[in-house]
Amino acid sequence: MSKQAPKDVLNRRGFLGAAGLLAAGAALPIGKAKAEAAAQPDPAITEVHDFNKLLGDGVDRRPYGMPSKxxxxxxRRDVGWLTASAESSVNFTPLHELDGIITPSGLCFERHHSGVAEINPADHxxxxxxxxxxxxxxxxxDIKRMPRVNRIYFLECAANSGMEWRGAQLNGCQFTHGMVHNVMYTGVPLKVLLDEAGLKPNVKWLMLEGADAAGLNRSLPIDKALNDVLIAFAMNGEALRPEQGYPLRAVIPGWQGNMWVKWLRRIEAGDMPWQTREETSKYTDLMPDGRARKxxxxMDAKSVVTNPSPQAPLKHKGRNVLSGFAWSGRGTIKRVDVSIDxxxxxxxxxxxGPILDKSLTRFYVDFDWNGQEMMIQSRAIDDTGYVQPSKPExxxxxxxxSIYHNNGIQTWLVRANGETENVEIS
Amino acid sequence: MSRSASALRALTASFAALGLLTSVALAQQQLAIKPGAKLGLGRAALPEEIKAWDTDVRPDGVGLPDGKGTPKLGDAIFQERCSTCHGEFGEGVGRYPVLAGGLGSLKADRPDKTVGSYWPDATTLFDYIKRAMPYGNARSLTDDEIYAVAAYILSMNDVIKDENFELNKNTLAKIKMPNAAGFYEDDRDTTEKHFWNKSPCMSNCRDEPKVIGRAISVDVTPEGKNGPAVD
Structure with a gap:
């Protein structure tokens, strides 16, 4: 459940004082701290606009509301060169345009293996x-007659940031970190369904299978299945979106997104993992000795500063808000540290905002920018004591x-003109 | 007496006037469930239904159907149904998956992870082709054709050497893949134990950092800051 946010120790003085980069040498110039009168009256104020003169759209003009034009x-945006075809591909959540902790359903990144299955729920x-x-x-x-729960969880693709293992490649947090989203699911604990069927005593693994043209299948250890896995039919208060598995998907809190089987149609109980293509040739992590972790x-604790970032440069000296997300598959976020050097x-x-188990957590630093170059980083610490490592570590x-599980600390270089870029540092 | 209280009395009186039947029915219905009982939802799956969906195959061969195929037969099917994406010899077209080669490359700077060099189990071929291939027309191959295509892929990787080797549920389950021993259980809790740190450094943690790589030099970010046109 949510708890009191820790006290902001990064007040202006503390933040700049801690930064050797800025403390060295010159006295810190103070940004435009006080409001100054405009030279000319602002037409946004002095002129009458159509929207405060003429009638706007009536109530039924937009039966399903969309964002402002x-x-x-x-x-969401994709990176064309990453994959061979759009039907077996991925796009990315625009993290730098979001606030709070909930990802709007239409902005949740997509990952399909054979395109979106369009399923009539009556036939599912x-x-x-x-x-x-x-x-x-x-x-x-049947499923909607079962006892249901509401839970907010992040879903991160194991390959999120996977393009960055060899160094800075993609210039934007949407592309480096956008294979994550965070929504409220409504669904039935998987245990309820398994109890109805009655598990035999020798069950150690389940296999979850989708109804899409990839028939995507993954093995799931039974302990996790009985602990906190949900079979969800709603996200953010409405039915799942087709691209997120409508009408039914698995929710595997804190674990890699590939296991959250969409368009879920079958669960088989067994006594060993199935060794499916997705858990052997993919989603295994090749190590330097030529062997692979399976x-x-x-998902390890991770964080990213979303503002400023390459797609959201700094525009003003003086007062600014640094912002970002932190998350951990092992529990709740305890603390986020930020560096500008x-x-x-x-x-x-x-x-x-809410600090929840296995959920994105929002962090802020309010600061005055004096226009000097900054190398911005963030470091997540979760309630198991795990500290997000640097990329060299x-x-x-x-x-x-290893492709997967790149949770290294991201560096953004903010130049004196506010432009921000993805860099690799020594 | 307030208006609402008198309305309530009138309502109660009218319920009473409806008679005993109504009050008996109301007494029986409760907002509760029988403790410990099953939900009583869902129905038994019929054997034909389980057979239609339960096509998965395990590494011990459980789930493999009857049928057979050889690399020679598989070659012809592969060229017709698979080579557009995977190439004539499994070399992969464009960014479609490479299926053959790469043996011994897993320690290299640029490893080549193929069926032969990386996959731990041959049975995965059958499970995956049956459910997901050919891409765009899944579940269109017969079991004999799947055995044949799997045999051809294994022969391209020199796992099967005889072009007339018969792959079936018995022979497939016995095939040992070159990289079968190349995988181990997640050991992050031990090999990365030092990432759990009670007092992470807060000041003077490192020497002065220098920029050694820039994404804009790599220049692979999609162009345009405004995103695609959306209506």
Whole structure:
């Protein structure tokens, strides 16, 4: 549950004082701190606009409301060269345009293996078979008669930031970190469904399978399945979006997104992992010795500053808001530290909004910018004591070919003109 | 007496006037569930239904159907149904997956992870082709054709050497893949134990950082700051 945000120790003086980069030498110039009168009256104020003169659209003009036409740039985007075809591909959440902790459903990044399955819920079935007392078939109507819960969880693709293992590649947090989203799910605990079918005592693994043209299947350890896994039919208060698995998906809190099988149609109980293509040839992490880690389900603690970032440069000297997300697959975010000198000195950011188990957590630092160059970093610490490592620390163990689980600290270089870029530092 | 209280009395009186039947029915219905009981939702899955969906195959061969195929037969099917994306010899077209080669490359700077060099289990081929291939026309191959295509892919990787080797549910389950021993359980909790740190450094943590790489020099970010046109 949410708790009181820790006290903001990064007040203006503390933040700048902790930064050797800025403290050295020159006295800190103070930005435009006080409001000055405009030279000319502002036409935004003095002129009458159509919108305060003429009637606007009536109530039924937009039966399903969409964002303002002035927000058309706030969209998911893909990176064409990453994949061979749009139907087996990924796009990215525009993290730098978001606030709070909830990702709007239409901005949640997409990852499909054979495109979006468009399924009439009246035709959807969920089967439970394998090592159960009684193999069962459920309709969506059946599932909506079961006891349900509401939970907010992040979903991160294991390959998020995977393009950055060898160094800075993509210039924008949407592309470096945008394979994550955070929504409220409504669904039935998987345990409820499994109890209905009756698990046999020797069940150790489940296999979850989608109804899409990839029939995507993953093995799931039974302990996790009985702990906190949900079978969800709603996100952010309405039915799942087609691209997020409508009408039914798995929710595997804190674990890699590939396991959250969309368009879920079957769960088989068994006594060993299935070794599916997605858990052997993919989603295994190749180490420098040529061997690979498998079953690396948990997403390590991670954070990113979303503002400023390459797509959201600093525009003003003086007062500014630095902002970002932190998350951990092991629990709640305890603290986020921010550096403006590439990790030499750190101050602690202010967490705001709900701080929930396995959910994105929002952090802020309010600061006055004097126009000097900054190397901005953030560092997440979760309630198990895990501290988000630097990229060199990660590479020391994992090399550069593991593709997945890159949770290293991101560096943004903010230039004197406010332009911000993705850099790799020594 | 307030208006609402008198309205309530009138309502109660009218319920009473409806008679005993109504009050008996109301007494029986409760907002509660039988503790410990099953939900009583869902129905038994029929054997035909389980057969239609339960096509998965495990590494021990459980789930493999009857049928057979050889690399020679698979070559012809592969050229017709698979080579547009995967190439004539499994070399991959464009960014579509490379299926063959790469043996011994896993320690290299640029490893080549293919069926032969990386996949731990041959059975995964059958499970995956049956559910997801050919891309864009999944579930269109017969079991015999799947055995044949799997045999051809294994022969391109020199896992099968005889072009007339019969792949079936018995022989497929026995195939040992070159990289079968190349995987180990997630060990982050031990090998990365030092990432759990009670007092992370706060000041003078490192020497002065220098920029050694820039994304804008790599120049692979999609162009345009305004995103695609959206209506």
């Amino acid at each position: 002035y927000e058309k740039h706030v969209v 079935r969920l089967m439970i078979n394998g090592l159960v007392e009684k193999p069962l078939v459920f309709t969506m109507e 079953h690396t389900f948990v 590439g990790g030499r000195n750190w101050g602690t950011a202010r967490l705001d 990660l590479r020391k163990i994992r090399g550069v070919n």
